[in-house]
Amino acid sequence: MEFNSAFPIYMQVMVLIKREIVAGRMKPGEKLPSVRDMAVSYTINPNTVSRVYRELESEGVCFTKRGMGTFVTEDAECVKRLRKEMAEELVERFLEGMDQLGISREEAVAILQEEIISE
Amino acid sequence: MEFNSAFPIYMQVMVLIKREIVAGRMKPGEKLPSVRDMAVSYTINPNTVSRVYRELESEGVCFTKRGMGTFVTEDAECVKRLRKEMAEELVERFLEGMDQLGISREEAVAILQEEIISE
Amino acid sequence: MEFNSAFPIYMQVMVLIKREIVAGRMKPGEKLPSVRDMAVSYTINPNTVSRVYRELESEGVCFTKRGMGTFVTEDAECVKRLRKEMAEELVERFLEGMDQLGISREEAVAILQEEIISE
Amino acid sequence: MEFNSAFPIYMQVMVLIKREIVAGRMKPGEKLPSVRDMAVSYTINPNTVSRVYRELESEGVCFTKRGMGTFVTEDAECVKRLRKEMAEELVERFLEGMDQLGISREEAVAILQEEIISE
DNA sequence: GTGGTCTAGACCACA
DNA sequence: GTGGTCTAGACCACA
Numbered sequence: 001m002e003f004n005s006a007f008p009i010y011m012q013v014m015v016l017i018k019r020e021i022v023a024g025r026m027k028p029g030e031k032l033p034s035v036r037d038m039a040v041s042y043t044i045n046p047n048t049v050s051r052v053y054r055e056l057e058s059e060g061v062c063f064t065k066r067g068m069g070t071f072v073t074e075d076a077e078c079v080k081r082l083r084k085e086m087a088e089e090l091v092e093r094f095l096e097g098m099d100q101l102g103i104s105r106e107e108a109v110a111i112l113q114e115e116i117i118s119e
Numbered sequence: 120m121e122f123n124s125a126f127p128i129y130m131q132v133m134v135l136i137k138r139e140i141v142a143g144r145m146k147p148g149e150k151l152p153s154v155r156d157m158a159v160s161y162t163i164n165p166n167t168v169s170r171v172y173r174e175l176e177s178e179g180v181c182f183t184k185r186g187m188g189t190f191v192t193e194d195a196e197c198v199k200r201l202r203k204e205m206a207e208e209l210v211e212r213f214l215e216g217m218d219q220l221g222i223s224r225e226e227a228v229a230i231l232q233e234e235i236i237s238e
Numbered sequence: 239m240e241f242n243s244a245f246p247i248y249m250q251v252m253v254l255i256k257r258e259i260v261a262g263r264m265k266p267g268e269k270l271p272s273v274r275d276m277a278v279s280y281t282i283n284p285n286t287v288s289r290v291y292r293e294l295e296s297e298g299v300c301f302t303k304r305g306m307g308t309f310v311t312e313d314a315e316c317v318k319r320l321r322k323e324m325a326e327e328l329v330e331r332f333l334e335g336m337d338q339l340g341i342s343r344e345e346a347v348a349i350l351q352e353e354i355i356s357e
Numbered sequence: 358m359e360f361n362s363a364f365p366i367y368m369q370v371m372v373l374i375k376r377e378i379v380a381g382r383m384k385p386g387e388k389l390p391s392v393r394d395m396a397v398s399y400t401i402n403p404n405t406v407s408r409v410y411r412e413l414e415s416e417g418v419c420f421t422k423r424g425m426g427t428f429v430t431e432d433a434e435c436v437k438r439l440r441k442e443m444a445e446e447l448v449e450r451f452l453e454g455m456d457q458l459g460i461s462r463e464e465a466v467a468i469l470q471e472e473i474i475s476e
Numbered sequence: 477g478t479g480g481t482c483t484a485g486a487c488c489a490c491a
Numbered sequence: 492g493t494g495g496t497c498t499a500g501a502c503c504a505c506a
Binding site: 153154155165166169172173183184185186187188189 | 494496
Binding site: 022023025091093097098102109113116119 | 125138141142143144202205206207209210211212213214216217219220221222224227228230231232234235238
């Protein structure tokens with residue numbers, strides 16, 4: 001696993017975890033690996049993992065039980081919202097890119113569908 | 120203008136110029152700014168711009184007339200190809216991102232269209 | 239080693255290296271000297287050697303392993319093609335020269351064979 | 358007409374004139390253009406043309422009649438010798454190039470003949 | 477140690 | 492004025 005040095009590592013790890021949650025590979029209420037394990041598996045500093053968990057908590061995506069660990073939120077609505085938010089960010093980035101190429105929304109959709117069909 | 124340190128500056132400038140061409144903001148046969156002017160406007164070294172022009176030429180996107188300057192290709196087909204290539208790269212990145220969220224092609228398209236309508 | 243000022247040094251070095259490869263004095267997969275060593279042995283700037291390696295790579299004659307060095311292609315077909323290409327260039331230059339002397343293809347071959355026999 | 362700055366212009370012009378003679382486009386005894394005309398047609402300095410004529414004379418290829426101009430030698434043998442000499446130089450350069458590619462005399466001839474056939 | 481990139485600054489050919 | 496090449500020297504990522 002390599003990180004893009006242009007963005008803080010903690011943000012990149014946050015995105016990785018959010019993807020796991022949104023994709024359902026991590027279920028609501030499920031326990032996240034310990035800070036220590038997480039640090040090992042990503043070969044990053046435990047302090048960085050702590051920050052990730054803290055930020056995820058402040059976003060409501062996770063919660064921490066003192067002495068028990070950090071868990072995925074049990075609020076299904078929250079996961080749904082997160083999913084929508086992340087998907088919309090991708091859409092935005094996609095449309096922005098197409099804009100920069102001078103490609104209209106309609107054509108962007110057409111190109112996308114064509115690409116999907118040809119797969 | 121600031122550059123992302125994760126990618127070589129010359130590549131980033133290449134993309135910027137290609138976008139101008141694909142979007143038609145730079146017409147076929149049009150003269151690009153001189154190496155020196157380009158260097159000033161992006162506050163980078165003229166050598167770096169030289170490399171950009173050389174690479175664009177090797178991709179067939181531009182051509183150089185010795186002592187006259189560097190110009191956008193007059194080959195409309197080439198511009199079309201470039202446009203398609205760059206659009207497909209965006210599509211790919213979009214679908215890959217959706218994949219990572221566990222979102223199917225169909226839903227990806229649906230989310231995209233919903234987003235467009237709501238604008 | 240001195241270079242002909244009529245041609246860019248980087249091109250001349252490219253030719254020298256290609257000859258080594260075509261003649262089999264550098265084997266497929268063999269490591270080329272490091273950029274720095276090459277620069278010293280030709281008394282040119284490392285940047286110029288870098289350009290040589292980059293161009294050879296873009297021609298498929300060499301490939302680079304990040305942090306490991308630059309190597310002769312392992313593709314024997316590519317070497318064969320290169321050999322043919324370089325030989326044909328010599329033939330062309332030879333026939334062109336003979337043309338300029340008003341010497342026919344047949345006589346050109348005859349003179350060549352005579353020269354070889356007399357060696 | 359451009360000259361290769363790597364060699365003295367007078368030598369390059371000498372070769373051009375010798376080619377004319379060897380190819381029979383300038384006949385034995387024929388008058389060469391005046392120094393002045395030659396200088397104009399090649400856009401070089403008349404002094405350079407003078408030197409060319411002087412050197413050609415010292416090689417026996419031309420001769421000068423005071424007040425009349427410079428002429429191609431009338432000695433057919435001399436022209437023949439020149440022709441042979443120039444052809445052999447081409448042969449030598451050809452074989453030397455092939456040597457550098459590690460290509461034998463036999464194969465060099467084979468490649469040459471193949472190229473001729475395919476024309 | 478390996479190649480890759482970049483800047484600064486120079487000189488060149490061509491127009 | 493135009494791009495092309497080259498040197499000197501620095502810093503970077505990867506191994």
